[in-house]
């Protein structure tokens with residue numbers, strides 16, 4: 585419950601999969617930022633804050649000590665800009681206006697409806713207030729050391745959500761919902777992705793409307809403790825839904841295996857993921873013992889647990905129906921997490937700026 589700062593390379597914990605393109609894009613973005621330093625004038629907020637972001641970000645760490653119940657979910661003060669405004673009147677007005685607009689929070693209800701939270705880890709009614717990202721948050725996403733430690737997205741959540749939360753204690757399903765919401769209010773709902781048709785192998789770009797993704801909310805009879813029986817062995821087990829910190833542990837585990845065994849490593853991270861999901865099988869609680877037991881279970885039992893791990897009972901339905909632009913083949917993809925998810929290129933208009941001829 586405390587490995588907040590450990591984590592994988594990804595700023596985004598997204599069902600445990602992070603395509604390599606994302607890291608490539610982070611590199612590219614860094615480059616772009618250098619290129620565009622002179623011409624970013626259209627976004628004075630981002631420009632002004634750039635130098636201060638790391639410090640400001642560190643000043644808002646997740647609460648480490650347990651907090652009294654009565655202190656939970658006290659709305660934070662509106663996001664304060666730490667810019668020392670000593671510029672012109674126009675600049676002061678611009679900043680004041682931006683700060684004012686930054687206080688506009690949307691009220692959202694998490695897919696879990698808060699059923700799995702006790703007030704210290706998330707809101708018991710599932711309601712949070714969230715604002716869109718600013719240049720400061722984008723700067724966090726492009727700061728390698730935050731990305732490296734896997735803390736970037738937790739920092740973004742903690743900054744953009746009004747209530748005091750422990751971002752990595754939120755359920756994975758709720759985090760995915762928050763990510764998609766944050767993307768939508770910050771950059772718009774249109775998400776351009778590159779898709780490869782499984783039938784004809786042709787690549788084409790496709791636009792996904794994030795606001796059209798279906799959200800399934802927690803069913804009324806679904807609440808902790810979650811108990812079930814394995815279909816083949818008949819063993820009783822108790823389980824829990826994955827949280828942000830579990831995604832980090834899975835990423836750590838995968839990295840460790842790769843470091844130790846290199847390409848020869850068999851990817852048993854799904855097994856590890858399942859062991860994290862299990863609280864106990866017939867009294868066996870130790871994670872190493874659970875891993876061992878999972879390897880010995882009949883295949884029907886393992887696939888039963890696997891489908892529980894991969895198909896959460898609620899959350900955003902990230903399956904997208906696609907029709908190939910070339911051969912009209914219909915197929916389904918899981919919402920691809922590509923570079924453009926947080927850095928959509930079509931929003932970067934600087935390509936059109938004559939003074940910036942270096943880009944295509």
Ligand SMILES: [Zn+2]
Nearest residue numbers: 781784908911
């Ligand atoms: Zn095709």
